Amino acid sequence: MANTTDNTPLRRYIITGAAGHLGSTILRELNGTEAEVYGLLLPGEAPKITGPNITYFTGDILNIDSLRCLFERGENRELYVIHTAALISIAAKVSPNLRRVNVDGVGNILRVCEEYHVRRLVHVSSVHAIPELPGGQITREPDSFSADLVYGGYAKTKAEAAAAVLDAAAKGLDAVIVFPSGILGPYDDGRNHLIQMTTEFIRGKLPACVNGGYDFVDVRDVARGCILAAEYGRRGQCYILSGTNISIKDLLSLIGKYRGLKPVPALPIWLAKLTVPFIGAYSKIRGTRPLYTAYSLRVLSGNSRFSNEKAKRELRYTTRDIEETARDMVEFLYPGTRNT
Numbered sequence: 001m002a003n004t005t006d007n008t009p010l011r012r013y014i015i016t017g018a019a020g021h022l023g024s025t026i027l028r029e030l031n032g033t034e035a036e037v038y039g040l041l042l043p044g045e046a047p048k049i050t051g052p053n054i055t056y057f058t059g060d061i062l063n064i065d066s067l068r069c070l071f072e073r074g075e076n077r078e079l080y081v082i083h084t085a086a087l088i089s090i091a092a093k094v095s096p097n098l099r100r101v102n103v104d105g106v107g108n109i110l111r112v113c114e115e116y117h118v119r120r121l122v123h124v125s126s127v128h129a130i131p132e133l134p135g136g137q138i139t140r141e142p143d144s145f146s147a148d149l150v151y152g153g154y155a156k157t158k159a160e161a162a163a164a165v166l167d168a169a170a171k172g173l174d175a176v177i178v179f180p181s182g183i184l185g186p187y188d189d190g191r192n193h194l195i196q197m198t199t200e201f202i203r204g205k206l207p208a209c210v211n212g213g214y215d216f217v218d219v220r221d222v223a224r225g226c227i228l229a230a231e232y233g234r235r236g237q238c239y240i241l242s243g244t245n246i247s248i249k250d251l252l253s254l255i256g257k258y259r260g261l262k263p264v265p266a267l268p269i270w271l272a273k274l275t276v277p278f279i280g281a282y283s284k285i286r287g288t289r290p291l292y293t294a295y296s297l298r299v300l301s302g303n304s305r306f307s308n309e310k311a312k313r314e315l316r317y318t319t320r321d322i323e324e325t326a327r328d329m330v331e332f333l334y335p336g337t338r339n340t
Contacts, residue, residue, distance in 0.1 A: 009076050009077055009078045010034075010035070010036055010076060010077050010078070011034075011035045011036065011077070011078050011080060011119075012035065012036040012037070012038060012074065012077045012078065012079050012080065013026075013030055013035050013036070013037045013038065013080050013081075013082060013227075013230070014038045014040070014070045014071070014079065014080065014081045014082070015027055015030075015037065015038070015039045015040065015082050015084065016040045016061055016081070016082070016083045016084055016085035016109065017040070017083075017084035017085030017086065018039030018040050018041050018045075018047065018056065019041050019042070019045040019046065019047065019048060020084055020085070021183060021185075021187060021188040021195075021219055022084045022124065022180070022183060022219055022222055022223060022226075023039070023082075023084040023085070024047075024048040024049055024187060025185075025187050025219045025220055025222075025223040026082055026084065026223040026226055026227065027039055027047075027048075027049050027051075027054060028049050028187070028223070029220075029223045029224055029227055030053070030054075030227070031049060031051035031053070031054060032051055032052070032053065033053065034053070035053060036053060036055075036077070037051070037053050037054045037055070038054075038055050038056075038057060038070045039054060039055070039056045039057070040056075040057055040058075040059055040061075040067070040070060040085065041056050041057070041058050041059075042058070042059075042060060043058055043060070045058075048187065057069050057070055061083075061085050061101070061105035061106075061108055061109060062100060062101065062104065062105055062108065063108075064108040064111060064112055067108065067109075067112045068112065071112060071115075071116040071118075074116060078119040079116060079117075079118040079119055080118065080119055080120050080121075080122070080230045081109065081113055081118050081120070081121045081122065082122045082124065082226050082227075082230060083106070083109050083121065083122065083123050083124060084124045084226075085101070085105065086101060086102050086105075086124070086158075087101045087102055087154075088154060088193070089152075089153050089154045090152075090154070090193060090290075090293045090296040090299075091152070091153050091154075091293060092151070092152055092153060092293070092294060093153050094153040094156050094157055095153060098153050098154065098157055099157055102154070102157035102158060102160075102161055103157050103160050103161050103164070106123065106161040106164060106165065107164060109121070109123075110164065110165065110168045110173065110175075113168075113173060113175070114168070114173055118173075118174070119174065120174045120175070120176070120230050120233070121165070121173065121174065121175040121176070122175075122176055122177075122178060122226050122229045122230050122233070123161070123162070123165045123175060123176070123177045123178070124177075124178055124180065124226060125158050125161065125162045125165075125177050125178065125179050125238075126154070126155070126158045126179060126180060127139070127179045127180065127181045127215070127240060127242065127304075127306055128150065128152065128154055128155035128158055128299070129145055129150060129155055129158035129159040129161075129162050129179065130142055130145075130150070130159075130179060130240075131149040131150055132150075132151075132302050132303055133303055133305075134303065135303045136303070136305075137303065137305070138305045138306070138307050139240070139303070139305060139306045139307065140240070140306075140307045140309075140310070141179070141237075141238040141239065141240055141310055142238070143166075143238075144163065144166070145159040145160070145162040145163040145166070146159060146163065147159045147160045151298065152298075152299075162177055162238075165177055166236060166238075169235055169236035170236060173235075174235045175235065175236070176229050176230075176233035176234065176235065176236070176237050176238070176239065177237075177238045177239070178222075178225060178226055178229050178238075178239050178240075178241050178311075179238060179239065179240045179241060180217055180222045180225075180241045180242070181214065181215035181216060181217045181240075181241070181242040181243060181304070181306055182194060182214045182215060182216045182217065183216075183217060183218075183219050183222055184216045184217070184218060184219065184325050184326075184329060185218045185219035185220055185325050185328060185329050186219070186220075186328045186329050186331070186332035186333075187219065187332060188219070188332075193296075194216070195329070195333075197209075197248075197252075198252075198255055198329065198330075198333070199333060201252050201255065201256070201261070201264065202255070202256075202259055202261065202330070202333065202334065204261075206252075206264055207264065208264050208265045208266065208267050209248045209249055209252055209264055209265075209266050209267070210248055210266060210267050210268075210269060210272045210297060210300055211247070211248075211249070211266040211267060211268050211269060211272075212247065212248055212269055212297065212299075212300030212301045213245060213246055213247035213248055213250075213251075213300060213304065214245070214246075214248075214299065214300055214304045215242045215243060215244065215245045215246075215304045215305070215306050216243050216244060216245075216246060216251065216322065216325070217241060217242055217243030217244070217319060218243060218319065218320050218322075218324070218325040220320070221241070221243065221317070221318065221319045221320060222241050224317075224318075225239070225241040225311060225315060225317045226241075228311075228315040228316055228317055229311075229315055231315075232314060232315045232316065233314070233315060234314065237314075239308075239310055239311040239314070239315060239317070240306050240307060240308050240310065240311060241308060241311055241317060242306035242307070242308045242319075243308075243319050243322065243325075244319070244321075244322040245304060245305060246322060247266075248266065248300065249263060249264075249266040251322070251326070252264060254322065254323055254326040255326045255329070255330055257326075258326065258327050258330040258331075259330060259334070269297055269300070269301045272297055273294060273297055276290075276293060276294050276297070
């Protein structure tokens with residue numbers, strides 16, 4: 001990563017979604033390195049971290065002309081793009097805006113990467129883009145993607161985008177795709193649905209959880225995995241960046257341990273499904289996001305066994321203990337108040 005001689009190209013990392021949970025964490029990882037780091041912010045967004053090698057630009061992946069400032073003045077530069085910008089949704093259907101950002105926006109990224117002959121594009125997808133296997137089977141990286149094979153608006157848009165990235169790679173663009181599972185950890189201010197659940201639990205506003213679980217991964221491990229994919233990934237390859245499979249109840253118990261909180265009861269999935277219309281109506285009245293929907297309940301009751309062996313083997317990807325993730329997340333949300 002170092003610029004060791006005058007003739008060695010300086011590495012420039014271009015991070016879209018620089019104000020997001022994952023994007024800002026990648027910037028933290030790159031802060032203070034010898035790489036030149038450019039972060040893309042939407043109009044009105046503020047950076048979450050500053051550093052001597054970090055420069056921010058305002059633009060929108062839906063406006064390809066606004067992206068070019070990230071790539072220009074690239075003489076004697078190796079350009080590495082880590083595309084994290086996306087809309088996350090727990091709705092069942094594909095909304096027009098969800099498709100614009102998650103599919104059309106990726107198309108713009110692919111075009112500008114081809115135009116400026118980037119050294120590598122790392123596209124951040126999601127394990128939701130991978131078709132779910134029957135219970136008990138372990139999901140590994142597929143070699144093709146289809147929106148018809150997955151359920152939910154977010155999953156369909158991510159599958160369609162992944163197919164476009166693989167197509168571009170087959171035509172010569174040096175692109176790889178990473179597939180994080182459910183991202184948790186510090187440095188998020190509550191836009192993440194999982195962080196929203198955590199804060200409501202800590203504030204005593206979560207009367208119950210659901211009797212389901214998922215694979216959760218620390219945002220810092222995913223951030224590092226994205227950088228490793230830029231360094232060691234192979235063109236046209238996919239890498240699952242998963243963590244620990246744990247129930248929602250056990251995850252909240254870990255979080256509660258650091259605040260001295262008692263666990264909340266877990267509702268059976270069938271009972272939680274009956275409350276979905278009421279949760280949706282109540283959230284609409286309050287102007288807030290529902291904590292769960294029929295789609296998210298389907299996810300929590302499905303098969304979430306993912307293998308990250310390929311990422312470990314080819315990218316040197318590692319993960320930390322889920323207890324460390326829970327502890328650091330609590331400390332970030334409520335600094336200095338951890339119950340030890």
